[in-house]
Amino acid sequence: GAGVSQSPSNKVTEKGKDVELRCDPISGHTALYWYRQRLGQGLEFLIYFQGNSAPDKSGLPSDRFSAERTGESVSTLTIQRTQQEDSAVYLCASSLQAYEQYFGPGTRLTVT
Amino acid sequence: KNEVEQSPQNLTAQEGEFITINCSYSVGISALHWLQQHPGGGIVSLFMLSSGKKKHGRLIATINIQEKHSSLHITASHPRDSAVYICAVVPSYNTDKLIFGTGTRLQVFP
Numbered sequence: 001g002a003g004v005s006q007s008p009s010n011k012v013t014e015k016g017k018d019v020e021l022r023c024d025p026i027s028g029h030t031a032l033y034w035y036r037q038r039l040g041q042g043l044e045f046l047i048y049f050q051g052n053s054a055p056d057k058s059g060l061p062s063d064r065f066s067a068e069r070t071g072e073s074v075s076t077l078t079i080q081r082t083q084q085e086d087s088a089v090y091l092c093a094s095s096l097q098a099y100e101q102y103f104g105p106g107t108r109l110t111v112t
Numbered sequence: 113k114n115e116v117e118q119s120p121q122n123l124t125a126q127e128g129e130f131i132t133i134n135c136s137y138s139v140g141i142s143a144l145h146w147l148q149q150h151p152g153g154g155i156v157s158l159f160m161l162s163s164g165k166k167k168h169g170r171l172i173a174t175i176n177i178q179e180k181h182s183s184l185h186i187t188a189s190h191p192r193d194s195a196v197y198i199c200a201v202v203p204s205y206n207t208d209k210l211i212f213g214t215g216t217r218l219q220v221f222p
Contacts, residue, residue: 031208033210041214042198042212042213042214042215043198043200043210043212045209045210048208048209050208056208091155093155099142099143099145099160099202099207100157100160101145101157101210102157103147103154103155103156103157104154105152105154106152106154106155
């Protein structure tokens with residue numbers, strides 16, 4: 001079956017613009033995660049959705065970052081007023097069983 | 113100090129060599145993942161371990177819970193094994209989360 005998909009695969013934007021990144025999880029997966037990976041660094045947790053529970057937003061680096069998820073389907077990560085330090089690969093993962101996350105291919109964001 | 117440490121950070125090898133990547137962690141865990149990330153950025157899960165040893169083809173992963181240590185071994189390495197290998201743990205205090213190591217960049221030359 002289809003894995004986790006993300007779009008766009010690459011995004012170049014000007015500083016100060018807003019961007020939206022999309023994640024389509026594996027069908028039926030109740031949990032969805034967003035991570036960020038800056039160049040040469042490890043993955044940073046951003047936000048976690050589990051079913052209809054309130055999301056865990058503890059990893060969002062500033063109020064310019066927000067994310068939504070409609071039920072157990074697609075999620076959108078929005079970055080407002082982008083800054084150069086937002087340049088990174090943004091990865092989405094979904095899971096059904098505890099512990100096991102399936103990762104998408106990522107969106108490479110470049111802020112110029 | 114990071115809760116998950118990997119060594120080495122960078123590793124080069126000649127094709128055919130036996131490779132070991134190490135992961136040490138400082139928290140109690142429910143499980144440990146080894147992940148592979150190719151230059152395009154996508155991540156593939158190689159193993160999930162909570163004890164003992166697992167083997168898939170030329171890849172072997174071991175974990176010692178008492179010593180809080182895991183190793184990923186690659187036998188008969190090949191250039192296509194070149195990637196970043198990431199250790200990630202599921203902490204016992206929050207099994208909804210993963211804590212990632214910073215990764216080991218492996219380059220295998222023909």
